[in-house]
Amino acid sequence: MANTYQLSRESLTSLFGALRKDGxxxxxxxxxxxxxxxxxxxxxxxxxxxxxxxxxxxxxVAFPKVERLxxxxxxxxxxxxxxxxxxxxxxxLFGVRPxxxxxxxxxxxxxxxxxxxxxxxxxxxxLAVIGxxxxxxxxxxxxxxxxxxxxxxxxxxxxxxxxxxGYLAEVLTEKGTAILNLASDxxxxxxxxxxxxxAAKVEAAFDQPALTAKLPGMxxxxxxxxxxxxxxxxxxxxxxxxxxxxxxxxxxxxxxQGERLRCWDSCGFHMFTLHASGHNPREVQSARWRQRxxxxxxxxxxxxxxxxxxxxxxxxxxxxxxxxLKEHLTEAAGVxx
Amino acid sequence: xxxxxxxxxxxxxxxxxxxxxxxxKTFRLEFVDDVAAQSFDFKTGQxxxxxxxxxxxxxxxxxxxxxxxxxxxxxxxxVGRVTAALADKExxxxxxFRGPYGNVFPLEDWKGKNLVFIAxxxxxxxxxSVIWNCLDLRDWFKDITVVYGARxxxxxxxxxxxxxxxxxxxxxxxxxxxxxGETPDWTGKVGxxxxxxxxxxxxxxxxxxxxxxxxxxxxxxxxxxxxxGFPPEAIFTTLENRMKCGVGKCGRCNTGKSxxxxxxxxxxxxxxxxxxxxx
Numbered sequence: 001m002a003n004t005y006q007l008s009r010e011s012l013t014s015l016f017g018a019l020r021k022d023g024x025x026x027x028x029x030x031x032x033x034x035x036x037x038x039x040x041x042x043x044x045x046x047x048x049x050x051x052x053x054x055x056x057x058x059x060x061v062a063f064p065k066v067e068r069l070x071x072x073x074x075x076x077x078x079x080x081x082x083x084x085x086x087x088x089x090x091x092x093l094f095g096v097r098p099x100x101x102x103x104x105x106x107x108x109x110x111x112x113x114x115x116x117x118x119x120x121x122x123x124x125x126x127l128a129v130i131g132x133x134x135x136x137x138x139x140x141x142x143x144x145x146x147x148x149x150x151x152x153x154x155x156x157x158x159x160x161x162x163x164x165x166g167y168l169a170e171v172l173t174e175k176g177t178a179i180l181n182l183a184s185d186x187x188x189x190x191x192x193x194x195x196x197x198x199a200a201k202v203e204a205a206f207d208q209p210a211l212t213a214k215l216p217g218m219x220x221x222x223x224x225x226x227x228x229x230x231x232x233x234x235x236x237x238x239x240x241x242x243x244x245x246x247x248x249x250x251x252x253x254x255x256x257q258g259e260r261l262r263c264w265d266s267c268g269f270h271m272f273t274l275h276a277s278g279h280n281p282r283e284v285q286s287a288r289w290r291q292r293x294x295x296x297x298x299x300x301x302x303x304x305x306x307x308x309x310x311x312x313x314x315x316x317x318x319x320x321x322x323x324x325l326k327e328h329l330t331e332a333a334g335v336x337x
Numbered sequence: 338x339x340x341x342x343x344x345x346x347x348x349x350x351x352x353x354x355x356x357x358x359x360x361x362k363t364f365r366l367e368f369v370d371d372v373a374a375q376s377f378d379f380k381t382g383q384x385x386x387x388x389x390x391x392x393x394x395x396x397x398x399x400x401x402x403x404x405x406x407x408x409x410x411x412x413x414x415x416v417g418r419v420t421a422a423l424a425d426k427e428x429x430x431x432x433x434f435r436g437p438y439g440n441v442f443p444l445e446d447w448k449g450k451n452l453v454f455i456a457x458x459x460x461x462x463x464x465x466s467v468i469w470n471c472l473d474l475r476d477w478f479k480d481i482t483v484v485y486g487a488r489x490x491x492x493x494x495x496x497x498x499x500x501x502x503x504x505x506x507x508x509x510x511x512x513x514x515x516x517x518g519e520t521p522d523w524t525g526k527v528g529x530x531x532x533x534x535x536x537x538x539x540x541x542x543x544x545x546x547x548x549x550x551x552x553x554x555x556x557x558x559x560x561x562x563x564x565x566g567f568p569p570e571a572i573f574t575t576l577e578n579r580m581k582c583g584v585g586k587c588g589r590c591n592t593g594k595s596x597x598x599x600x601x602x603x604x605x606x607x608x609x610x611x612x613x614x615x616x
Binding site: 069070072074077078079081083084110111113114115116117118121122219245246247248249250251253254255258260262265267272273274275276277279281282287291294295298299302303 | 340341342343344345346348390391392393394395414416417420429430431433551552577578579581582584585586587588589590591592593594599613614615616
């Protein structure tokens with residue numbers, strides 16, 4: 001059960017100060033050239049004001065675009081291997097939306113379901129999330145269709161919901177309590193604000209459990225071909241996605257030394273599954289689009305008992321050819337099997 | 338951090354290189370680190386990621402049998418950047434190995450049964466591990482038959498072992514090459530693998546079939562086995578989808594909800610029938 005408090009708008013300055021004094025960097029949505037992205041801030045005034053969402057997701061805080069896994073030097077007849085340690089700075093993610101906060105759980109499932117990934121874990125361990133409920137949404141949003149909501153607490157250590165003169169602050173985890181203890185005088189007793197009344201209204205667009213249940217039976221449906229006809233396989237959807245976790249491992253080296261790097265990848269690329277023989281199990285774009293949907297809405301629930309999608313709509317906003325995940329899922333949910 | 342880096346390979350020294358066929362080589366690899374050599378263990382069917390430092394990693398099966406201790410072997414064809422770099426290596430050079438990964442052939446379940454191995458071309462290496470494993474546990478099984486085909490005589494791998502197998506009284510080896518692939522001194526069969534299997538007069542009774550080969554060979558061999566009465570549960574294969582991590586994370590080897598690197602690479606036909614054909 002969350003402990004609920006009130007936090008005044010002015011007190012954020014002190015909170016930021018206390019976090020920084022504790023040795024943590026603060027990452028928050030900031031505006032640069034009219035675009036909203038995550039940046040390091042020192043004071044609340046630097047945080048973007050009236051943003052809906054960042055363009056890129058916050059996943060790179062725990063899962064960077066490029067991560068060094070190891071390095072080595074090569075001498076005749078010998079290789080000296082060096083383990084890599086992630087440079088994980090204590091970090092507070094301030095002001096991310098509930099959908100994105102929830103997405104860390106989907107990443108965690110993949111990175112730790114069997115073998116444990118120390119790189120992701122080292123970063124996640126040093127990360128605290130102060131989420132910020134949405135008071136507005138756009139056409140691309142569909143969090144409520146995938147089990148989330150504009151004021152959902154999942155994944156946040158503290159969730160702030162804007163109220164008249166400040167924030168309703170729900171302290172949800174041990175990490176959240178640790179932050180509270182850094183500046184406990186700022187957190188005033190809560191007054192039972194109805195946060196649902198304040199939060200954005202996002203109507204559920206489709207019946208996700210029903211869609212998940214029918215997907216195994218519609219693998220060969222024409223709907224995947226129709227929907228993907230205009231997909232150009234650029235991979236933008238995967239790169240902005242807070243839950244897309246698929247990666248490549250690449251070498252950067254010269255004859256004497258090198259390093260092995262983990263880089264974001266996308267199931268939308270032809271090369272992703274291409275065999276050395278030239279055979280490709282997902283030869284056409286429609287098969288790759290179907291993989292994207294099935295991975296998130298069928299395979300993820302079967303393997304990890306959760307969805308691989310949080311309904312943030314970033315993919316839809318980023319798509320250069322107007323693919324629309326909410327509409328496509330709604331259409332798929334309506335297909336008679 | 339106390340957690341282990343799951344992407345860190347073992348360092349392996351190349352102890353022996355065998356030229357198998359044009360552009361195909363077998364490496365015998367020994368652990369540089371004695372502790373790793375002692376603690377390393379695997380079961381037949383498992384695979385690993387082999388590093389050419391400077392170029393990257395490639396996925397191959399472990400082609401040697403776990404009954405042969407102290408080393409592992411891999412057999413690869415030079416087709417890309419990493420395999421080209423590996424092919425340039427010499428005895429004494431260092432490569433990397435991560436593994437063993439994936440599931441295994443259930444030899445315990447096969448006790449008391451006849452075994453039929455059917456392989457095509459460069460797909461013999463994964464079965465060679467099982468074949469030697471079974472030959473080293475010969476008492477466990479009844480008849481052992483190996484059918485191996487390649488396009489041309491020159492493309493047959495493990496020629497010295499094929500000779501040894503052909504001379505063993507406790508197994509039967511049938512080799513075949515595609516029509517036109519024979520040489521004047523070729524004593525094996527001439528024909529594609531599926532009809533050769535059909536003509537063998539195999540009984541499906543108390544028998545498991547282990548099939549590995551190019552997609553077209555598998556596609557045409559499975560109906561033959563089914564016609565001979567093999568149930569899908571008695572037909573095994575091993576898949577080799579593209580992989581990067583080998584540990585169920587990088588997301589590319591899946592066929593349906595199944596990760597080839599974790600739930601495979603060994604599948605029965607019954608299991609594959611439950612999955613979309615994305616392999």
